[in-house]
Each structure stands twice: as C-alpha cells, then as structure tokens.
Amino acid sequence: xxxxxxxxxxxLSGILFLTGLLGVITRRNILFTLMSVxxxxxxxxxxxxxxxxxxxxxxxxxxxxFILAMAAAEVAVxxxxxxxxxxxxxxxxxxxxxxxxD
Amino acid sequence: xxxxxxxxxxxxxxxxxxxxxxxxxxxxxxxxxxxLFSISVIFFISGAPxxxxxxxxxxxxxxxxxxxxxxxxLNLGKDSVQRESQLMTPRLWIFPAILCIVLLAELIFVFRNxxxxxxxxxxxxxxxxxxxxxxxxxxxxxxxxGMLLIAGIVGAYHIGKEKKRxxxxxxxxxxxxxx
Numbered sequence: 001x002x003x004x005x006x007x008x009x010x011x012l013s014g015i016l017f018l019t020g021l022l023g024v025i026t027r028r029n030i031l032f033t034l035m036s037v038x039x040x041x042x043x044x045x046x047x048x049x050x051x052x053x054x055x056x057x058x059x060x061x062x063x064x065x066f067i068l069a070m071a072a073a074e075v076a077v078x079x080x081x082x083x084x085x086x087x088x089x090x091x092x093x094x095x096x097x098x099x100x101x102d
Numbered sequence: 103x104x105x106x107x108x109x110x111x112x113x114x115x116x117x118x119x120x121x122x123x124x125x126x127x128x129x130x131x132x133x134x135x136x137x138l139f140s141i142s143v144i145f146f147i148s149g150a151p152x153x154x155x156x157x158x159x160x161x162x163x164x165x166x167x168x169x170x171x172x173x174x175x176l177n178l179g180k181d182s183v184q185r186e187s188q189l190m191t192p193r194l195w196i197f198p199a200i201l202c203i204v205l206l207a208e209l210i211f212v213f214r215n216x217x218x219x220x221x222x223x224x225x226x227x228x229x230x231x232x233x234x235x236x237x238x239x240x241x242x243x244x245x246x247x248g249m250l251l252i253a254g255i256v257g258a259y260h261i262g263k264e265k266k267r268x269x270x271x272x273x274x275x276x277x278x279x280x281x
Contacts, residue, residue: 004148005104012111012144016118016137023122031127031173035134038165039118042141053148056225058235061153065236068160069247073254075165079172080262086176087264 009050017043030085030092034078041071106147106208113201114140120197127173131166132198138162139205147212152229 016039023036045064052060082092089096117137124130138161145154236244 005107006148008107008111009144009148012114015115016141019115019118019122027122029127031169031176032122032124032130035121035130035169038134039121039137042138042161046141046144049145049150049153050148053150053225053227056227058227058232061150061227061232062236062240064153065156065232066243066247068156069251072160072165073250075168076254076258077261079168080258082172083175083262092176 004053006050006054010047013043013047013050016040016046028094030082030094033094034075034082037078038071038075041067103147106212107144109204109208110140110143110147113137113204114144117198117201127176129194131169131173132195134169135162135166136198136201136205138166139202143205143208149226151226152232 020036020039020043023039024033027033027036045067048060048063048067050060052058052063085097086092114137117133117140120133121130121137124133138157142154142157142162145151145157
C-alpha cells in the first residue's frame with residue numbers, strides 16, 4: 001500500500017463541507033437543509049478520521065463516533081420539528097415560517 | 103491505493119453536489135446514501151475499518167431510514183400519489199446505481215489485492231484500539247453522549263406528539279362569544 005494522500009483527503013473534506021454549507025444557505029426546503037447539515041457533519045468527521053490516521057492514533061475515530069451519536073440525536077429532534085411544522089403550516093418551506101415577524 | 107482514493111473522492115463530490123441540487127427529496131436521499139458509502143470507502147482505505155463499518159451501519163442504515171420515514175410522512179396528498187408513479191423511473195436511479203457500481207468495484211479490488219499488514223505509511227487502527235481509547239480516556243464523553251441520546255429520544259417524542267389544540271381561557275371565551 002502506497003502513501004495515502006492525506007492533503008487531498010483534507011481538501012475533499014473542505015469541498016464537502018462547502019457543498020453542505022451552500023445547501024444550507026440556498027435551499028428553502030427544510031428537508032434539504034437538514035440533509036446539508038448531515039453532509040457537513042460527515043465532512044467534519046472525515047477531517048477528524050484523516051487527521052487521526054496521520055498521527056496513527058485512535059482519537060479521530062473516537063470523535064467520529066461522538067459525531068455519529070450527536071447526528072442521530074439531532075436528526076431525531078429535527079425531524080420531529082419538521083413534522084410539527086408540516087402539521088401546522090402544511091408546507092416544508094422555511095420562508096413560510098415567518099409568523100414572529102408580524 | 104491512490105487511484106481508489108481519487109475515484110471515491112470524485113464519487114463523493116459528484117453525489118454531494120447532486121444532493122444539494124435535486125428538487126425531489128427522495129432523489130436527494132438516494133444520492134446522500136451514495137455519498138455516505140463513498141466516504142466510508144475513504145475511511146476504509148485510510149486505515150479505519152471500524153469507523154467505515156459504523157458509517158454504513160449507523161449513518162446509511164439508521165439515520166437515513168429516519169429521513170426516509172420523514173419524507174414518506176410528509177408526502178401525503180393526492181398529487182403525491184400521481185407523482186409517485188413517475189418517481190422510480192430508470193432515469194432516476196440509473197446514475198446513483200452507476201456511482202454505487204464504481205464503489206463496489208473499488209471494494210472488490212481492495213479486498214482482493216491488498217493485505218493490511220501495516221505496509222506503507224498507513225497504520226491500521228482496529229476496533230480494539232478504538233474501543234480501548236473510547237472507554238479509557240473518553241469515558242466521561244461516552245456518558246455525556248448517552249445523556250444526549252436520551253435527551254434526543256425524549257425531545258423527539260415530546261415534540262413529535264400530536265397535541266390537541268388547546269386555547270388559553272381568554273381565547274376560549276372569545277371563541278364562545280363568536281359562536
């Protein structure tokens with residue numbers, strides 16, 4: 001096995017994070033916003049694991065396990081909130097939730 | 103090994119961009135699963151097989167199923183039935199399938215051609231080392247994660263419960279006056 005391209009891996013992590021950030025900023029469907037947040041979690045976890053592999057330690061993988069648990073809790077609560085929003089407003093558009101403005 | 107990394111990186115970037123730019127939630131969901139698979143391949147070849155397995159089992163298996171349930175529950179209505187008839191045309195699933203076939207070919211290649219005996223600069227970190235670190239120095243964080251998961255379960259149950267619409271007592275009197 002030859003050298004693993006760690007720099008390219010970190011650049012890939014950055015690209016994935018930027019794509020997720022773009023999704024959070026631009027999409028109005030709240031399901032897509034939540035999916036983009038998941039992409040950003042994954043990019044951060046990729047950076048953790050690659051940095052851990054560079055030093056030969058297990059700490060990066062431990063951090064990824066914590067990210068997994070946090071993502072599970074976040075998705076459960078977030079999807080419950082989306083269901084309530086759909087129940088109240090009959091839409092999943094984030095621009096429809098502007099009642100505090102008036 | 104480098105070409106496997108670059109192939110799966112390209113698959114990851116393409117599928118992630120497709121997730122962000124799709125219109126239908128189910129299409130984006132398919133591409134998101136492909137993206138998770140390709141990131142799992144990268145984990146595997148960077149010497150982290152345990153986390154690669156977790157990524158497939160927990161992320162693509164459990165969390166994505168939560169997403170799928172939510173998408174299914176949100177798509178209620180007459181037009182969604184009519185839309186669902188056009189939802190699974192081959193034009194939709196052929197491209198994620200091609201990306202997945204690339205990943206599968208990489209997986210078969212890696213299993214047939216590579217011995218993980220610590221050659222090169224990649225050091226394999228297996229599940230025993232990860233778990234001894236997890237329950238050694240990070241045991242407090244494990245407890246906190248358990249609390250976070252319980253809070254997530256209770257919060258999701260409380261928020262997602264279908265409540266009866268309850269009015270404040272002043273609003274109730276005005277409702278009766280209106281009637």
